[in-house]
Amino acid sequence: xxxxxxxxxxxxxxxxTLSLTCTVSGGSVSSSSYYWGWIRQSPGKGLExxxxxxxxxxxxxxxxLQSRVTMSVDTSKNQFYLSLSSVTAADTxxxxxxxxxxxxxxxxxxxxxxxxxVSS
Amino acid sequence: xIVMTQSPATLSVSPGERATLSCRAxxxxxxxxxxxxxxxxxxxxxxxxxxxxxxxxxxARFSGSGSGTQFTLTISSLQSEDFAVYFCQQYNxxxxxxxxxxxxxx
Numbered sequence: 001x002x003x004x005x006x007x008x009x010x011x012x013x014x015x016x017t018l019s020l021t022c023t024v025s026g027g028s029v030s031s032s033s034y035y036w037g038w039i040r041q042s043p044g045k046g047l048e049x050x051x052x053x054x055x056x057x058x059x060x061x062x063x064x065l066q067s068r069v070t071m072s073v074d075t076s077k078n079q080f081y082l083s084l085s086s087v088t089a090a091d092t093x094x095x096x097x098x099x100x101x102x103x104x105x106x107x108x109x110x111x112x113x114x115x116x117x118v119s120s
Numbered sequence: 121x122i123v124m125t126q127s128p129a130t131l132s133v134s135p136g137e138r139a140t141l142s143c144r145a146x147x148x149x150x151x152x153x154x155x156x157x158x159x160x161x162x163x164x165x166x167x168x169x170x171x172x173x174x175x176x177x178x179x180a181r182f183s184g185s186g187s188g189t190q191f192t193l194t195i196s197s198l199q200s201e202d203f204a205v206y207f208c209q210q211y212n213x214x215x216x217x218x219x220x221x222x223x224x225x226x
Binding site for chain 2: 037046047048049062063096098104105106107110112113
């Protein structure tokens with residue numbers, strides 16, 4: 001059974017860069033059938049798609065976050081990553097990683113989420 | 121960006137009753153619309169895709185309808201495990217979510 005697990009620092013200072021990891025088990029990020037995405041959830045903005053990556057490294061970002069987002073994948077570790085620069089309090093949220101079958105598609109498997117707080 | 125608006129924000133329903141949730145898109149998304157259920161402390165779970173197709177393992181009491189800009193999720197007879205927050209998501213033009221409808225016990 002596919003499982004996704006997010007990990008990250010929990011607390012990041014304003015203006016710094018947050019880095020999150022999603023570890024996939026029970027499946028492979030190298031599968032040509034899926035994309036791997038990041039979604040965040042905050043009380044103020046609800047659910048927001050951040051971006052997605054394909055196993056060969058093609059990336060697709062939410063236009064509203066594109067200037068600050070970088071995603072990457074490490075097939076040898078079965079992990080993919082999110083980097084968000086110049087964070088502010090508005091980036092405080094629960095961050096999920098998830099799988100989707102097509103870029104313009106639905107998320108059929110999700111991690112449990114990792115809470116990220118931006119505070120000095 | 122396509123804005124998804126859900127209504128009502130909160131729906132109070134008695135167990136066994138029908139619940140009808142609405143989702144409106146700021147422009148047409150054809151039938152590229154999904155519904156998710158989220159319970160406290162859990163990630164969202166996919167219920168419906170293609171506006172009306174139930175995902176694997178989803179009970180028949182969940183049904184979706186609509187196309188273009190207006191969509192509905194109906195839960196025909198609410199069970200105790202159905203009290204949760206429901207989100208719609210469009211995937212016609214990038215990916216955006218609605219703000220959610222909380223279905224609570226009346």
